[in-house]
Amino acid sequence: MIELDHISKRYQLVNGRQKIVLDDISHTFHEGTSVGILGLNGAGKSTLMRIICGTEPPTEGRVRRTSRVSWPIGFSGGLHKSLTGRENMRFTCRIYGADIKKVTDFVEDFSELGIYMDMPIRTYSSGMRARLAFGLSMAIGFDFYLIDEGYAVGDASFRSKSEKVFQERKANATCLVITHSTSLVQKTCDKAAVLENGKLLFFETVNEALAYYKEMWSARK
Amino acid sequence: MDPAPIVQWRVIYALMMREVHTIYGTTRLGYLWALVHTMWHICIFWGIRTVMGVRAPHGMHILIFLLVGFGTFHVFSKSINKCMSAVSANKALLTFPQVTPVDLMISRVIIVWCTEMTAGFLFVCIGLLCGIPIYLNDIGGLLAFLLLTPLLGLGVGMICASLAVLFPTLEQIIPMGLRIMFFVSGLFFSATRIPSDILKYLWYNPILQIIEWGRYCLSRGYPVLNYSLPYLIVLTVSSLCLGLLFERYVRRRLK
Numbered sequence: 001m002i003e004l005d006h007i008s009k010r011y012q013l014v015n016g017r018q019k020i021v022l023d024d025i026s027h028t029f030h031e032g033t034s035v036g037i038l039g040l041n042g043a044g045k046s047t048l049m050r051i052i053c054g055t056e057p058p059t060e061g062r063v064r065r066t067s068r069v070s071w072p073i074g075f076s077g078g079l080h081k082s083l084t085g086r087e088n089m090r091f092t093c094r095i096y097g098a099d100i101k102k103v104t105d106f107v108e109d110f111s112e113l114g115i116y117m118d119m120p121i122r123t124y125s126s127g128m129r130a131r132l133a134f135g136l137s138m139a140i141g142f143d144f145y146l147i148d149e150g151y152a153v154g155d156a157s158f159r160s161k162s163e164k165v166f167q168e169r170k171a172n173a174t175c176l177v178i179t180h181s182t183s184l185v186q187k188t189c190d191k192a193a194v195l196e197n198g199k200l201l202f203f204e205t206v207n208e209a210l211a212y213y214k215e216m217w218s219a220r221k
Numbered sequence: 222m223d224p225a226p227i228v229q230w231r232v233i234y235a236l237m238m239r240e241v242h243t244i245y246g247t248t249r250l251g252y253l254w255a256l257v258h259t260m261w262h263i264c265i266f267w268g269i270r271t272v273m274g275v276r277a278p279h280g281m282h283i284l285i286f287l288l289v290g291f292g293t294f295h296v297f298s299k300s301i302n303k304c305m306s307a308v309s310a311n312k313a314l315l316t317f318p319q320v321t322p323v324d325l326m327i328s329r330v331i332i333v334w335c336t337e338m339t340a341g342f343l344f345v346c347i348g349l350l351c352g353i354p355i356y357l358n359d360i361g362g363l364l365a366f367l368l369l370t371p372l373l374g375l376g377v378g379m380i381c382a383s384l385a386v387l388f389p390t391l392e393q394i395i396p397m398g399l400r401i402m403f404f405v406s407g408l409f410f411s412a413t414r415i416p417s418d419i420l421k422y423l424w425y426n427p428i429l430q431i432i433e434w435g436r437y438c439l440s441r442g443y444p445v446l447n448y449s450l451p452y453l454i455v456l457t458v459s460s461l462c463l464g465l466l467f468e469r470y471v472r473r474r475l476k
Contacts, residue, residue: 054318057473071316078316080239087242094235095319097223 002029002052002069002144002176006061008198009047021047022058023198031067031143034175036185036206038213039195040220045178046148048195052176053146067143067174068096075148076129081122085113085132088121096140103139110165111135112158131158138165145169147177147188182210228319236311236320236328244332259340263291266409278411281440282353288344289435290408293370296337297428298399300374303329304382305392308475315475322475323468326379334371356441363438365450370431373457379464386471407432412446420446427456 009022021044029035029052039045050056051063053071071078079088089107093100108117111131121129137145145166175188185192185206192209193202196216203209223231244255266287278286307325314320348355357363385391406428407415415423423429424446430453433446 055316059473065318069318078313080311080313083239083243087239091235091239091314092317094238095228095232095317097227097231 001031001064001066003064004028004052004061005064007051007058007063008060009044009051009056010059020198022051024061025198025200026061027193027200027202029144029174029176031174033191034170034177034189036177036179036189036192036209037195037200038180038182038185038192038209039178040180040217043195044198045180045195048200049146049148049176049178068141069144070137070140070142070146071133072146072148073137074130074134076121076126076133079121079129079133082120084120085117085124088132089136092136092140098140103136106139107132107135110138110161134162138169141169141173143173145173145175147175147179147184149179149181149184182213185210229324232319232324233328233331236314236324237332239314240328240332255336256340256343259295259336260344262295263287263344266291270409278436279444280442281356281436282348284344284348284353285355285439286411286436287409288341289439290406290432292337292341293366293432293435294403294406294408294428296334296370297374297377298402299333299337300330300371301378301381301395301399303333304375304378305385305395307382322382322472323379323465326375326382326468330371330375330378333374338367356439358440359438362434366431366435366438369453369457373427373431373453373460376457376460376462376464379468380460383464383467383471386474402426402428405429411436411444413444427453 004025004027007022007025008020011019011021013019025048037045037048047056049072051058053069054063054065055071055077078092079085080091083091086104089103090100092098093103111117111128111134113128113132116124116128121132124132170188177184177188179185189206191202192206193200194209194213194216195201201209201212203212241252244252263284267284270283270287275283304326307329308315308322311320311325314325315322345355381391381395385395405423406426412420412423412429412433430446430448434448434453436443437445
C-alpha cells in the first residue's frame, strides 16, 4: 500500500514567488490495482512520481509505504557514477536485502553489459545505464513498479526481452504508470487518474479518464 | 516490508562496504593505504622526537603517548571532514528513499573509527614485539574513551555538515578551525606542560581532556589533567542531539 496523506509540493521561484505543483493530494494506492496517472507536460507528473518513490520529500504532508516500491523504471539516477556497475548492483542489493548472487546472475545475463560490469558508471552510455537500472529493478522484485513514460529501453531485440520480463513481473506486482500516452494506460492499468492544476482527479473507469484527458488535451490545442 | 531498524542497519552496512571499497579503490593496495596514511603521521612525530632526543613522558612509552594523541584527534577531525563531504560524495545514493544523510555520516564515522582502531592495534602489536612496555590502568575508562571520541566526532560533524548547507563559507573555515585544534589538543605534548593561565581556557577543549584521559588509562602514574567526565558526556550528548536536529532541519533544503 502507498498512502499519500495531504501531499503538497511548492517550488520557490525568483522574487519570492512560488509555483504550486501539487496541491493537497490524498490517495491510497492498493496492491493489485494498477493505476495510470495522465497529465499534460508540466502538470507535475514526474514530481509526483519522485515523491511517491521517495526520491524527493513533499513540502507538506507525508507518504506511507508498506510495500516495496521501485524507483522509476529505467531511471538510472541512483547509480553512483564513480562506482562500477557491479559495485552499484551490490549496494542496491544490500539496501533492499536481496540475494547478491541471484541478482548478479540475472543482471549479468539480462543487461548484456559484459566487461562493462566492472567499469565505472561514468564510462557507460545512457542506454547501458538504463539497461543496468532496468535489469536491477526486475531482479530485485518490487510490489509496486513505477513507470515514468515507457519502460522499454535499448534496441528492438532488447525491448522485446524487456517486455517479456516485465510481463512476468507484472503478474505479482502492481504498476503505477505516469504518462501522457493514452495507449500505455489502456494496456497496463485497471484505473486511471488525471493530474490537473495540482489536483489528482480519479475516475471510475480507465475510459472515462481517457475521455476527460483527451478533452483537456484538445481544449489546450 | 522489513522493520525500520533492520532497513537502517542494512543501509549503513551497504554504505560501509561502499566506503571501504572506494576510499582508495583505484589503487592496487586499496584500503591498506588508509592504514598507511593513519600510521604515517605517528611515525613522523615519533621520528622527530627520537632525533631531537625529547624525554619520554612520565609513566608511558612515547609510542603510546603519540598513538592516543593522534588516534583520538584523527577520529575527531576525520569524522567531521567525512560528515561534511558525505552528501556531496554520495548524492546519487540519496535517491534511494531508505538512504538518508544521517546514514551516510554514521557509516563514514564507523569506517574512520575502525581504520584508526586497526592502525592503533597494529601499533600496539609492533610495540609489544619491540618490547615496549604497555600498561592498562583503567579498562572501563579506556572503553568509554574509545566510544566517546567517535560519538563526539559524529555529533560535531553533523552540526558542521548541516550548518555548511546554510552557510557554505563554513566549508573553508572549519578545516582552519581543525588546524588550530591540532595544536591545542595536546597531540604531541602533555597538558601538564601548558602554563596554568592558558590551561584554564584550554581545559574547555574536550579533545584535550579526552586525550589526557586516554593516556591516563594506558599508563602507570601519568600526571593526568583534571578531566571532567560529566562535561564530556554532556557535550557529546548535546552535540549529537543538536546535530540530529539540524540535519532534520536542512534535509529538505538539500535537494
